[in-house]
Each structure stands twice: as C-alpha cells, then as structure tokens.
Amino acid sequence: MTDRPVLDPLAATCPAPLEEGERVLLGHGSGGQLSAALMRDVIGPALGPASDGGPLNDAAVIDVGGRRLAFTTDSFVVSPLRFPGGDIGELAVNGTINDLAMMGARPVAISLAYVIEEGLSFDELRAVTESVGRAAAAAGVRVVTGDTKVVGRGAADRLFVNTAGIGLVPDGIALGADRASPGDAVLLSGPIGLHGVAIMSVREGLEFEVEIASDTQPLHRLAAAVLEAAPGAHVLRDPTRGGLASAVNEIAVASGVGIVLDEDAIPVPGPVRAACEMLGLDPLHVANEGKCVAIVREADAQSALGAMRSLPEGQGAALVGRVVADHPGMVTIRTLVGSERIVDMLVGEQLPRIC
Numbered sequence: 001m002t003d004r005p006v007l008d009p010l011a012a013t014c015p016a017p018l019e020e021g022e023r024v025l026l027g028h029g030s031g032g033q034l035s036a037a038l039m040r041d042v043i044g045p046a047l048g049p050a051s052d053g054g055p056l057n058d059a060a061v062i063d064v065g066g067r068r069l070a071f072t073t074d075s076f077v078v079s080p081l082r083f084p085g086g087d088i089g090e091l092a093v094n095g096t097i098n099d100l101a102m103m104g105a106r107p108v109a110i111s112l113a114y115v116i117e118e119g120l121s122f123d124e125l126r127a128v129t130e131s132v133g134r135a136a137a138a139a140g141v142r143v144v145t146g147d148t149k150v151v152g153r154g155a156a157d158r159l160f161v162n163t164a165g166i167g168l169v170p171d172g173i174a175l176g177a178d179r180a181s182p183g184d185a186v187l188l189s190g191p192i193g194l195h196g197v198a199i200m201s202v203r204e205g206l207e208f209e210v211e212i213a214s215d216t217q218p219l220h221r222l223a224a225a226v227l228e229a230a231p232g233a234h235v236l237r238d239p240t241r242g243g244l245a246s247a248v249n250e251i252a253v254a255s256g257v258g259i260v261l262d263e264d265a266i267p268v269p270g271p272v273r274a275a276c277e278m279l280g281l282d283p284l285h286v287a288n289e290g291k292c293v294a295i296v297r298e299a300d301a302q303s304a305l306g307a308m309r310s311l312p313e314g315q316g317a318a319l320v321g322r323v324v325a326d327h328p329g330m331v332t333i334r335t336l337v338g339s340e341r342i343v344d345m346l347v348g349e350q351l352p353r354i355c
Contacts, residue, residue, distance in 0.1 A: 031241025032285070032346025036250070055178040055254040058102035058238065061169055068169040070105035072096060076161040079353045081128065084198045085213030088161055089131035091289060094218045095240070095355060096165040097139050101220035102236040102292070104175050104227055105167030107139065112146035112163060117156040128159065139218045141165075167220075173227060179234040180255035184323040185301035189222060189292040189308050190215070190316035192244050193272035196286035199354050201275070210271045215290035222292060222307075222314050229307035230300035237293045240355060242346040245284040245331070247293055248321070249345045253329045261321035261333040261343065284333075285346045287354045295323060 027034040044051055052060075059072035076092045086094075093110065100107045112132060116125065136143050194215040201212055223236055235255075239247035244266070252259045268276075268283045276283050290313060296304045301319055308314030321333075331343040 026352055027347075029241070029352075030346050031243075031287070032246050033344070034347070035242070036345065055176055056250070057176055058099040058236075059105065059165075059167075061103055061105075068171070070100045070103040070167040070169050071164070072099040073162070073164040074099060076163070076355055077157070077353055078199065078355055079157060080199075080202055081124070081159060083202050083214055084211055085194075086216040086289075087128060087131050088159065089128040090135040091214075091216050091355060092161045092163050093132055093135035093139065093141070094216050095289065096163040097141060097218045097220055098238045098290075098292075100165050100167035101218070101223040102175070102238055103167075103169060104173035104223065104236070105169045105220075106224070107141045107165060107167040107218075107220050109142045109144040110136065110163050110165040112143050113161070114146075114148045115156050115160040115162070116148060116150045117158050118150060118153050120158050125159070128161075135218070139220065172231070175233065175236055177235060177237065177251050177254035178256075180251050180257050180259075180295045180323050181234060181297075182257055182323055182325040183298055184234060184295045185298050185304075185319055186248065186259060186261070186321035186323065187226075187294040187296065187301065187304055187308065188244070188266065188318055188320045189219070189294070189314045190290075191267040191269045191272070192239070192288050192291060193268060193276065193283040193286040195289040196243070196354050197272050197275045199287075200279075206275070208271050208275060212269075212271050212275065215288055217290035217313050219290065219292050219313060222311050225307040225311060225314075226292075226294050226296070226304050230294075230296040230304040232300060233294060233296045233304070235293070235295035237295075239288050239291055239293055241287055243283070243285040243287055244291075244293065245282070245343050246345040248331050249343070251293075251295065252331050255323075256328045258324040258327040258329070259321055259331045260324055260340075261331065263333050263335050265318050265320045267316050267318055284343060289355065298322075 028038045059070040081088045096110050097107045197212045198214040237247045248259050308317035332340050333343050
C-alpha cells in the first residue's frame, strides 16, 4: 500500500477572495453606499484638481458671462425600455429636467445621445424618440444637440440614452445638499416607491390587483412653486436611485446634521407597501422618478406644503421629518410602534437598472 500524505486541515489555505473595492459591482450603480464609495474613493480622487471637491448635488451651478447656469448630465439604462407609466425616452427628459430643477434652475435645453445595439428596430427607436419629443415639448425644453453610436449585438442591451441639460438659476437662490440646518422641516412631494415597483413588476412578470405605474414626471414647476413660497429653502433633492433613505442620508452627511423621519407621515401607496412586504423590500430604498424632498425653514413649512399641493405633481405632499443637531450624519425614523431606528443608505443593488 502506498503511503499517502496526511493533510493538516489547519494548514490548508484558500485563495484570497477579491476585495469588494477591487472591481466595479452592479451595486456601485445603486445610488446607495457603494455608489458613494465609488465617487469618494475612485472617481473623485482620480479627477484630482479638475474636480471642485464640493458636495455632490443634482447639478452644478456655474457663472457664465454674469449668468448663473445649472449644468447636469445623466445616463439611462433602464430595462425594459417601456414600463407602466412611461418609457426610457420620457424618463431621460424628466430625469434631466429634475436634476436642474433641484438646483432651482429653469430648464432651457437638453442634449440627447443614443448608444444603440445592433438589431434594435426602427419602430422602437422612433417610438422612444417621439416620447422624448413629447416630454420635452410638454416641459417647454428644447433638444438642441445629440449623438448616436451603434455597438454590436449583446454590447448595450438594445438602447442606452445619455442626456445633458442646462438651465438658468435666478438670483438669490442658493440650494445644496450641504445647506440643511437644525430646526428645518423635511417635506416630501408625494408617495414613494412607485417607479421601482413598476419596473420590477414588468421585469419579473409580477401581477398585482392594481397596476402600479411609474411616477416619472417633470418637477421644475413644483420646484419653482416651493421656492416662491419658501424663498429661503435650503435643499431640494429628487430621491431617485437608493430611494428616500439614500437621499436624506446624503443630505445629513453633506450638511453635518441629523435627520429624524416620521414613519407614519411618509406616504406609501398600499399596493407598493404590499409588494415590498411580499418581496422583502423597504419602500424607503425603492427608487422614485417624480418626487422631491424639500428642506425648508420651519416657519416656511406650511406655505411650501401648500405650494406643492396646489400642483398635480405635489398633491400628496407631506411633512415627513425634521433636521436636528443630534447624531450628525445619521438618519433615524420614529416607527409606527413608537420606537426609533437608524435608516441607512441602500447597501448593494436592490433593483438593478431602474433608470
């Protein structure tokens, strides 16, 4: 009998696993903790002095010839291209307009660039582009430039859309994620979770008793109404990827304040709540595409709420929390049973490819 070596289990070694930071993961596009880490640890430092190093707002505000311009860019890779309540074309226009509106800008013009996978039908491309045109015209925004690229089959999942937008910022408006102050009120323009659940229902073939449609819509008129009613507003933010939880956490960190939400005051539609309970999701982490978080002085809260509710896109507006000096950089929520828990940013990727 041939002698065989005796293996010492304590001496056995396994290949070292890849560290999470060594490669880009799908979760780096979630709008949550991994997205923040990607910007903080990789992209920001790599840009070096070319980046202004300021807070990450929805758009940049720059001075050009004595005029204050808001400038933003975004890419849309949602799957499927069409979903209840909209499609990738309408979503691209509204998303770009909303990023400008969150800086108090009046949107003026956008660009439109396509990365098209070989094999996409002309009918589908035409339908998406017509949707872009309708959404831009309805918002009073012009599409002024663009580009098209075609890649091989399997390289782009049919169609990716990139946009950029510019808008004019009126004098006296100074909004930013770093401007929230203790004592401020936290307002939300309407019910959350609709877009993410609408995308998931189509993608996964789920059927609910009531159809859940995306909330995609332009918010520049609502933002203008809030700023007129509350001229000293501090922050406007659209809680898209990562949902309401990630948006308010970004504000808390950038401003060095705490935020306390009231669970009972946050509007979550019944079908969204039921879908989230069935699938083990937190509505606070589910993406929205037509909602605005406004942080205003307490004295202006009711007038700002009234301004929101006067418009169709803000009829479900509610006061959902307060900015506090305690626990800076942290968000908590008072639950329905009277306890208080920490609300973290989204970890990983809850719903991939939602915008």
